[in-house]
Amino acid sequence: MSPFGFHTPCEDVAKAFADRVKQRTFLITGTSAKGLGANTAITLAKHSPTHIILVSRNKTKVQPVIDEITSIDANVKTTFVSCELSDFESVRKAADEILNDAAIPKIDVVINNAGIMNVKEYTKDKQGYELTFSSCHLGHFLFTNLILPKVLAAGPGARIVNVTSRGHRIGPVRLDDYNFSDGKAYDGWSAYGQAKSANMLFSVELTRRLEDKGIRSVSVHPGGIWDTGLTSHLTKDDFVEVSNIAKRNNGRDTFRLDDPKTPSQGTAPLVAAALDPSFDDKGGCFIEDCQIGDPETYAVDPENAKKLWALSEQLVGKKFDI
Secondary structure (H helix, E strand, O other): OOOOOOOOOHHHHHHHOHHHOOOOEEEEEOOOOOOHHHHHHHHHHOOOOOEEEEEEOOHHHHHHHHHHHHHHOOOOEEEEEEOOOOOHHHHHHHHHHHHOOOOOOOOOEEEEOOOOOOOOOOOEOOOOOEHHHHHHHHHHHHHHHHOHHHHHHHOOOOEEEEEOOHHHHHOOOOOOOOOOHHHOOOOHHHHHHHHHHHHHHHHHHHHHHHHHHOOEEEEEEOOEOOOOOOOOOOOHHHHHHHHHHHHHHHOOOOOOOOOEOOHHHHHHHHHHHHHOHHHOOOOOOEEEOOEEOOOOHHHOOHHHHHHHHHHHHHHHOOOOOO
8 A cells, every 4th residue: 555645745656656657648638728538648647657648628728838848858749639528429539549559559548637626507419418418428428439449459457437426425326316207307417426426337338347457547626626627616505505415315424524735745645546566456446645535425336337337338329239
């Protein structure tokens, strides 16, 4: 077990596992400047990766990250790929771009970091699905499965990291009503809890399907970092509300707010989830504060994971037999 914890800066984690960065290719979604995905990319760039692929909606917001990586080490190749995760046509186009790029022979680590939180008004994506579930889970489910040949090319030791949250304690995946009765049963926090539980179940089922190939998936909670784009629209009242909703959904006090972390401390669990060899045989686990955490049972239940996989295939319109 590593000595890392709540207060560990990401630089310490990356330095400890620098040999697992060197000459490897990393793909990260959600990499706008000043976010956790950007911090992760910049941290990895200091330890000689071969290639960092930055997948985001807006290149203008990612360009400062590309520039900083170049200033750190001009030998690190960077590739920007445009993708709107809630638009499956955009997801397929982004995946095709990666699959057809000869400069990307393999992807050693995928970090599915992009997401949204507590959308106030019930909103559907282009396909007609609730937006938070689509942006946080369905888009990543489709994208990851489509680019999987490049991950398989990396062979044993490759890893897929799904960024979740302690917010999974707000509530489970509503397998029979993922669209909240077309908005009639909707609230933004329950939608966020569903999406974060889905991220974890995705890791559980991915690991089951890829374990014989030596590839693992884990989920990770960064912690409470209150100066990122994800939380910029929230107020103190929002965080009072979320505890009440979690208790209503689960029938008990299952949720508490995190003590605040710095961006570096919040990035550390993502770097640990991507690199720490102590997780090599812990596929499907939930990581917080750089250690294995104790999640809600419904978010790591193998049967729930299988059901979510089948539902996700149905919703994205493609079956993945891996």
